[in-house]
Amino acid sequence: MKNLSDTIIALSTPQGEGAIAVIRLSGKEALTLCDKVFFGKKLINQKSHTAHFGTIKNEGGQIVDEVLITIFKNPQSYTGEDVCEISCHGSSYIVQQILQLMIRQGARHAQPGEFTLRAFMNGKMDLSQAEAVADLIASESASSHDIAMKQMRGGITNEISHLRQELIDFAALIELELDFGEEDVEFADRGKLEKLIIKINTYIKTLMSSFDLGNAIKHGINTVIAGRPNAGKSTLLNALLNEERAIVSDIAGTTRDTIEETLNIKGITFRLIDTAGIRDATDQIEAVGVRKTYETAKKSSILIYVFDYMDLEPPQIKEDLDKLYVEGMKVVLLENKFDLYSSMHENAQWNFDQNRQEKSKKENWSPIYDEWKEKGFVRTYSSSQEKIYVEQLKEKLYELAVGETGLQNNTIISNVRHYDALQSAHQSLQQALDNLTQGISGDFVAMDIRHALQHLGEITGEISTDDLLESIFSRFCIGK
Amino acid sequence: MKNLSDTIIALSTPQGEGAIAVIRLSGKEALTLCDKVFFGKKLINQKSHTAHFGTIKNEGGQIVDEVLITIFKNPQSYTGEDVCEISCHGSSYIVQQILQLMIRQGARHAQPGEFTLRAFMNGKMDLSQAEAVADLIASESASSHDIAMKQMRGGITNEISHLRQELIDFAALIELELDFGEEDVEFADRGKLEKLIIKINTYIKTLMSSFDLGNAIKHGINTVIAGRPNAGKSTLLNALLNEERAIVSDIAGTTRDTIEETLNIKGITFRLIDTAGIRDATDQIEAVGVRKTYETAKKSSILIYVFDYMDLEPPQIKEDLDKLYVEGMKVVLLENKFDLYSSMHENAQWNFDQNRQEKSKKENWSPIYDEWKEKGFVRTYSSSQEKIYVEQLKEKLYELAVGETGLQNNTIISNVRHYDALQSAHQSLQQALDNLTQGISGDFVAMDIRHALQHLGEITGEISTDDLLESIFSRFCIGK
Numbered sequence: 038m039k040n041l042s043d044t045i046i047a048l049s050t051p052q053g054e055g056a057i058a059v060i061r062l063s064g065k066e067a068l069t070l071c072d073k074v075f076f077g078k079k080l081i082n083q084k085s086h087t088a089h090f091g092t093i094k095n096e097g098g099q100i101v102d103e104v105l106i107t108i109f110k111n112p113q114s115y116t117g118e119d120v121c122e123i124s125c126h127g128s129s130y131i132v133q134q135i136l137q138l139m140i141r142q143g144a145r146h147a148q149p150g151e152f153t154l155r156a157f158m159n160g161k162m163d164l165s166q167a168e169a170v171a172d173l174i175a176s177e178s179a180s181s182h183d184i185a186m187k188q189m190r191g192g193i194t195n196e197i198s199h200l201r202q203e204l205i206d207f208a209a210l211i212e213l214e215l216d217f218g219e220e221d222v223e224f225a226d227r228g229k230l231e232k233l234i235i236k237i238n239t240y241i242k243t244l245m246s247s248f249d250l251g252n253a254i255k256h257g258i259n260t261v262i263a264g265r266p267n268a269g270k271s272t273l274l275n276a277l278l279n280e281e282r283a284i285v286s287d288i289a290g291t292t293r294d295t296i297e298e299t300l301n302i303k304g305i306t307f308r309l310i311d312t313a314g315i316r317d318a319t320d321q322i323e324a325v326g327v328r329k330t331y332e333t334a335k336k337s338s339i340l341i342y343v344f345d346y347m348d349l350e351p352p353q354i355k356e357d358l359d360k361l362y363v364e365g366m367k368v369v370l371l372e373n374k375f376d377l378y379s380s381m382h383e384n385a386q387w388n389f390d391q392n393r394q395e396k397s398k399k400e401n402w403s404p405i406y407d408e409w410k411e412k413g414f415v416r417t418y419s420s421s422q423e424k425i426y427v428e429q430l431k432e433k434l435y436e437l438a439v440g441e442t443g444l445q446n447n448t449i450i451s452n453v454r455h456y457d458a459l460q461s462a463h464q465s466l467q468q469a470l471d472n473l474t475q476g477i478s479g480d481f482v483a484m485d486i487r488h489a490l491q492h493l494g495e496i497t498g499e500i501s502t503d504d505l506l507e508s509i510f511s512r513f514c515i516g517k
Numbered sequence: 518m519k520n521l522s523d524t525i526i527a528l529s530t531p532q533g534e535g536a537i538a539v540i541r542l543s544g545k546e547a548l549t550l551c552d553k554v555f556f557g558k559k560l561i562n563q564k565s566h567t568a569h570f571g572t573i574k575n576e577g578g579q580i581v582d583e584v585l586i587t588i589f590k591n592p593q594s595y596t597g598e599d600v601c602e603i604s605c606h607g608s609s610y611i612v613q614q615i616l617q618l619m620i621r622q623g624a625r626h627a628q629p630g631e632f633t634l635r636a637f638m639n640g641k642m643d644l645s646q647a648e649a650v651a652d653l654i655a656s657e658s659a660s661s662h663d664i665a666m667k668q669m670r671g672g673i674t675n676e677i678s679h680l681r682q683e684l685i686d687f688a689a690l691i692e693l694e695l696d697f698g699e700e701d702v703e704f705a706d707r708g709k710l711e712k713l714i715i716k717i718n719t720y721i722k723t724l725m726s727s728f729d730l731g732n733a734i735k736h737g738i739n740t741v742i743a744g745r746p747n748a749g750k751s752t753l754l755n756a757l758l759n760e761e762r763a764i765v766s767d768i769a770g771t772t773r774d775t776i777e778e779t780l781n782i783k784g785i786t787f788r789l790i791d792t793a794g795i796r797d798a799t800d801q802i803e804a805v806g807v808r809k810t811y812e813t814a815k816k817s818s819i820l821i822y823v824f825d826y827m828d829l830e831p832p833q834i835k836e837d838l839d840k841l842y843v844e845g846m847k848v849v850l851l852e853n854k855f856d857l858y859s860s861m862h863e864n865a866q867w868n869f870d871q872n873r874q875e876k877s878k879k880e881n882w883s884p885i886y887d888e889w890k891e892k893g894f895v896r897t898y899s900s901s902q903e904k905i906y907v908e909q910l911k912e913k914l915y916e917l918a919v920g921e922t923g924l925q926n927n928t929i930i931s932n933v934r935h936y937d938a939l940q941s942a943h944q945s946l947q948q949a950l951d952n953l954t955q956g957i958s959g960d961f962v963a964m965d966i967r968h969a970l971q972h973l974g975e976i977t978g979e980i981s982t983d984d985l986l987e988s989i990f991s992r993f994c995i996g997k
Contacts, residue, residue, distance in 0.1 A: 182611065
């Protein structure tokens, strides 16, 4: 376990040049260390939550900077300890000078996440709330921000704690039975316990089922746009992005990696992967690049297959989809160039439809249609000319992403650690249930419930190990 | 002139992910605007210099973030206006949400440097101090930091204001004479005025002469390392940098541009330009790259010419120097591989020296030596084996950079605008002096002095124009 008795220091604002930079100290000595180098009011004598102007001087008496130090006295601080926030000029040189000066005075450079770890250790927040702090900082869209914010404000904690408490009450009764083991008494009502476990397990299942969505929201939803050359993929991509670009560019620091563009629909980030060339390069199967694109496509949640109804018949579409589709993928069949189609001379259109229908009957395309329907493929239209179709497509994408229930006020799990813990708890409870129905003795049931309690407790950190804390907080940035 | 009556907002910490970000508001409405979106204590009712925890909610009632707002009430703030500093989680998304929310509430996005401009307009600092804020943020070495800090704390202001005041007193007397123009009276003692002008002009000269150093310190001192192949340039570069690298790498964000390495000697940055290849490529004179290297070399302040005394005789050295030297350049003739030389068998060394001396006499090398001496070339030794020589070289470089007087407590000008203003003031005063000695009538002298006063006043901003302010503050970062 990290040493919590010393005073830690770190730059808490991003690296680089700026108007101001904030250096944070936390620990027993935070105020006295600052007082050694700060020339202004004596900080130790000041009230919590007050800001003080003065200069910081080094050991040689040279002014390092004019600063503003805001003090927070234990326990009214982020960490629950005495905290000083030094607001200095945003120069890397000055920041380094102050950090080094304070370290010479006895502060220690903070580890990543150590401020938040201390907040957790001092009971200012539980583990899932601490994790939400990192998620909140990393969130790039309204929905990921929303999930992290709910979690930080105790959403999951409350749910889990409630479940745990109900189980603990029952578990206590069973443990009591074990103490009277020889006497074969039953304090815990088996019927009630079964009902409780079923209720809790159903709830855990609901939470678990929110994970796919939560995870997708957190990292963005990979969406492949595929189709034959000239199907209109690029025009579609532009139509989707054009209105959006202004909003996207607002959010600085959005990284792109290998993904072409990101699209934000009602606060959900879609990572659009353009597969231009998939079809064109099928004859050079060896090309690693093409294979990689296929692999990326297959890892995506949503496939938008763009086609021109005038050119392509269902068997050809099916042929393409077979190469891209994987189990669980959501597919939008996007009939493009609908503007051309619908603006055709009325008679010509009618004839076309007529011919198509006859051909469909003759060649028996209905199994293809049935398969698509069964897999939940969505069909829609698009036209680069008319905005309404682009809006329609966005609406469909949003629905595919969030499902029918939507985001609303449900608790959504977005952390893989929480998901794993829920799954383990679920298994233990299922085991307990099986043992109960098979009339297996109380000590096994008690053990299963203890396991379930432990797994649930890991989520909020009521039960935690050094390794667990290490792995969670090492992913934080320094200064948080 | 910018509108100073509205309330401005900007992110004041660097862009990017961090533990916290600080958004600053300044203006009459700063507190009321925050109160509209902040859920916590009513800020308008709180004391200056206090920090308050709460949440920021958008118009839809959704929590944007948990924040800490520190308030500073007019005039006790950086800008002299009401200021709120919102400390939120360091996520670009959250920062954007808060900025946009506040702008919808009526704040305006601040222009670069607008907070400092307001500080200047409200008399919190003068113009040279405001400029020093930007220099301070950009400073990367102890000496550039030191110059900026002195300037920010009023160093130049005090000097200039003092000079101005003396001149103003005299100018008033001359202006009075002009009012009595017909009566040919002389209120101002011509002899005293002459002395005063000479005194001031001498002082201005001193300030002006500090500019070369100030400018070099601010931007680093370009130092070329040249020499024939195998003279030991790379070894020297490594020896110079090896001990230093740890310290240099400490300072994040040091940009390198085309310069190879930076070396910090006692707080002064030397930008070392390695010219490996200059000699090697003399036969391909056309190569633009080589020509560029020559040009860079010629723009440098210091040339370290590395040579092996055993291989090279003065005429050859002179030949090389003629290609690199420009008027005003400081040259170090660095005899390298001194370790080999001095460790030669005693007799062999003696013979070598003997031969060299005889050859020098025969071929008459003394004009070469005289020329070097006259130009102030410094000669020293180096050995990659022995640290002491590297230290010696650093000492020489430092002396060449700061001159004999050193940095001490002298006021050093590092701003080209100040230099130009001083030069103009100097010219006007020289003109006044000429007119005085030639007995030219008082109104010309008065005009010259008025000009001088104006130029001096431009430095501190006692006299300023919109264009001047515009050009100064547009170079600031946003949020400062």
